[in-house]
Amino acid sequence: MPRSILLAGLLALVAGCSGDAEPEAAARPALVVQARTQGAALSAYAGEVRARHEPALAFRIGGKVARRLVDVGDRVKAGQALAELDAxxxxxxxxxxxxxxxxxxxxxxxxxxxxxxxxxxxxxxxxxxxxxxxxxxxxxxxxxxxxxxxxxxxxxxxxxxxAVLRAPGRGVIAQRLAEAGQVVAAGQTVFVLAEDGEREVLISVPERDAAGFAPGRKLAVELWSMPGRRFPGVLREIAPAADAQARTFAARVSFDPGQASVDLGQSARVYATAEGGEELAVPLSAVYEHEGQAALWVVDAAKSTVHLRPVQLGPYGERWVPVKSGLQPGEWVVAAGVHLLLEGQRIKPIDGDNRPVELVPAPADAR
Known part of the structure; x- marks a missing residue:
């Protein structure tokens, strides 16, 4: 019996000692990348090909529309009758x-x-x-x-x-807003005419980019029907006030398609190169939202620990996003699984092929 009591006491002592010293948490594998510099970011804006001049055509007197002589898509010439009122x-x-x-x-x-x-x-x-x-x-x-x-x-x-509405010039009927038998007021738009001549692309510019869009800025236009071929363009005008619902600014970009065939209403993209030369960029997967603000998990190269740092980002690209402030060239950031990390957590840095990464600290002059 005394030997049993002694053995039980030793087991309890060993259990107590083991509870006092918890094993250190294992480092979590994490995919890391080094902030890199890239050329000025290229932003793309979807748009639609429009005519430079699109007058809204209306009767100068009110009355009942007796005849409508053209339809949407019809080509008209200057002086051609488009509609008639009951006279x-x-x-x-x-x-x-x-x-x-x-x-x-x-x-x-x-x-x-x-x-x-x-x-x-x-x-x-x-x-x-x-x-x-x-x-x-x-x-x-x-x-x-x-x-x-x-x-x-x-x-x-x-x-x-x-009482007869006539076309002021050559072009294509882009819209029809009245029908035969309808009573219209003087000045009420009946047709919208897309006049022949210069073509433009109508785009919507977000509020964050509007400050950088001034008339005369050089841009590039790519038509969906001709992918990979870009035409030089110039920003001709931008609305002074944002749209009340979309909160974007309507802008018109003039471009020269040369001998290429361009149809009204055709889809297009307008490319704008961000000003400011080279800038830092990180993968989109590295971006983490903390309290409504963009942040990155930055790696302490000396200790292999991660720390959350707020940053200011530029326009999002397809795979990368420019970092305007909050990050220095050469610093390492976690590029995947950012929602699983904790402040100060130790990591085991790996690359995209699951190979260990030797963290090289950023140069002192970059910090």
Missing amino acids: SDVSLQRESAQAALASAESDLALAASELERYKSLFDRQLVSRSLYDARVSAHEAAQARVRQARAQASVSENQADY
């Missing part, structure tokens, strides 16, 4: 104006004859000066009424012409 009321107004003009001219003829007669009587001193002056005033008033009636008749003639 019944316009014709009546024109007849009324012409009748008023005829009446005013008749009154003028009567006033002229009265003036001539009174002048003859006044010269023979058979009527007073006041009566003669009254006839002069009546004649001048009749002349004014004729001018007024003639102007009103011209307006009525113009309105009769306004």
